[in-house]
Amino acid sequence: MNTLRALGGIVINSVERLGRASLFLYEVLLGSWELIRRFYLVVQQVYAVGVLTLLIILVSGLFVGMVLGLQGYNTLVKFGSANSLGLLVALSLVRELGPVVTALLFAGRAGSALTAEIGLMKATEQIAGMEMMAVNPITRIIAPRFLGGVIAMPLLAALFSAIGVLGGHLVGVGLLGVDAGAFWSQMQNGVDFRDDILNGVVKSVVFGVVCTWIAVFEGYDAVPTSEGVASATNRTVVYSSLAVLGLDFILTALTLGEV
Amino acid sequence: MVGRKTMELWVGLFVAAGILALAMLAFKVGNLTSADVINGYRVTARFDNVGGLKIKAAVTMAGVRIGRVTGISFDDKTYQALVTMDIDGRFKNIPKDSSANILTSGLLGDQYIGIEPGGEETYLKDGDSIIRTQSALVLEQLIGQVLFNKSAQSAPSK
Numbered sequence: 481m482n483t484l485r486a487l488g489g490i491v492i493n494s495v496e497r498l499g500r501a502s503l504f505l506y507e508v509l510l511g512s513w514e515l516i517r518r519f520y521l522v523v524q525q526v527y528a529v530g531v532l533t534l535l536i537i538l539v540s541g542l543f544v545g546m547v548l549g550l551q552g553y554n555t556l557v558k559f560g561s562a563n564s565l566g567l568l569v570a571l572s573l574v575r576e577l578g579p580v581v582t583a584l585l586f587a588g589r590a591g592s593a594l595t596a597e598i599g600l601m602k603a604t605e606q607i608a609g610m611e612m613m614a615v616n617p618i619t620r621i622i623a624p625r626f627l628g629g630v631i632a633m634p635l636l637a638a639l640f641s642a643i644g645v646l647g648g649h650l651v652g653v654g655l656l657g658v659d660a661g662a663f664w665s666q667m668q669n670g671v672d673f674r675d676d677i678l679n680g681v682v683k684s685v686v687f688g689v690v691c692t693w694i695a696v697f698e699g700y701d702a703v704p705t706s707e708g709v710a711s712a713t714n715r716t717v718v719y720s721s722l723a724v725l726g727l728d729f730i731l732t733a734l735t736l737g738e739v
Numbered sequence: 740m741v742g743r744k745t746m747e748l749w750v751g752l753f754v755a756a757g758i759l760a761l762a763m764l765a766f767k768v769g770n771l772t773s774a775d776v777i778n779g780y781r782v783t784a785r786f787d788n789v790g791g792l793k794i795k796a797a798v799t800m801a802g803v804r805i806g807r808v809t810g811i812s813f814d815d816k817t818y819q820a821l822v823t824m825d826i827d828g829r830f831k832n833i834p835k836d837s838s839a840n841i842l843t844s845g846l847l848g849d850q851y852i853g854i855e856p857g858g859e860e861t862y863l864k865d866g867d868s869i870i871r872t873q874s875a876l877v878l879e880q881l882i883g884q885v886l887f888n889k890s891a892q893s894a895p896s897k
Contacts, residue, residue: 638757
């Protein structure tokens with residue numbers, strides 16, 4: 481009986497949180513409209529969320545591309561089609577690894593920082609202070625962070641894919657001796673702009689919205705104690721990663737299902 | 740915190756680099772430069788067997804891409820495959836008695852349609868169909884034929 485009650489409590493709690501999160505997103509979107517006049521707030525957040533995440537994205541993109549080059553070469557050479565290495569590297573980066581790995585790193589690097597920052601603001605009653613001064617904290621604090629994340633994410637994913645392709649080129653052409661012409665021409669033949677590249681961009685935009693949404697909501701909804709902020713940061717990373725991987729499957733199934 | 744000017748510079752650099760990366764993906768990795776067929780005209784051809792031909796496959800002449808396959812359907816009156824293709828409007832002087840062959844790029848590559856020019860003075864226009872066609876080479880049939888010939892040769896010598 482008690483376990484049943486506990487189950488019911490969990491379900492009601494999570495539905496309630498989901499409802500609050502949706503209302504919160506609505507308010508944030510409303511608040512974003514007013515930011516057009518004060519765009520500098522967004523620029524500040526693009527710097528904090530995007531530019532400071534750049535290094536980890538570039539380094540991991542380079543290494544993911546290089547590993548793809550090595551692994552792909554060793555598999556493809558068995559079938560005598562090492563020339564398709566460029567296609568393999570580009571497709572796996574543009575379609576999957578670019579958006580997904582970027583979103584996971586983004587959740588770990590930028591999402592957790594956002595949650596901790598907003599959670600601490602709440603714990604030190606800065607947000608309550610703003611409300612006292614009749615400043616809407618959602619427009620002033622949350623919406624710029626949300627917009628900054630949504631703008632930064634697709635750019636980061638594109639940079640990840642581009643530098644990954646260069647990494648694959650470095651290993652495949654420079655180290656393993658794949659023909660450079662074949663590497664690029666096979667890639668250009670096989671990668672379609674609409675089906676592959678735009679698809680990847682759409683994915684990264686969706687991941688950007690979801691990751692930043694979760695991060696700012698968890699921060700805003702955190703219990704205002706140091707413990708509460710810690711568990712909110714923890715939840716941000718876990719929920720963002722799960723949401724990204726789950727949504728990735730759904731988006732891939734939707735786009736590949738038409739073919 | 741960094742100053743406002745430096746921050747703006749970094750954000751500008753970041754956004755420019757991101758857009759540059761997207762452009763590189765679009766032009767260098769993808770094939771945005773080889774634009775779709777413009778002002779094309781539609782031609783049909785019937786094949787006994789299209790093998791592994793797919794929609795969007797290339798239509799080439801002398802090895803140069805001049806169009807693409809837009810539809811493959813089955814005609815249950817003639818038991819043949821009906822392939823429709825769009826050919827670029829720039830290439831208007833393809834003789835009416837040209838022949839369409841389904842070819843394979845490389846041993847195991849994609850299949851595409853190669854058009855061999857004929858000798859007639861009238862040219863293909865929108866809605867026409869190519870009469871002379873040659874079906875896809877099906878590897879299994881080819882192997883079967885070779886085996887059959889081998890056994891036919893070796894049978895009398897016994």
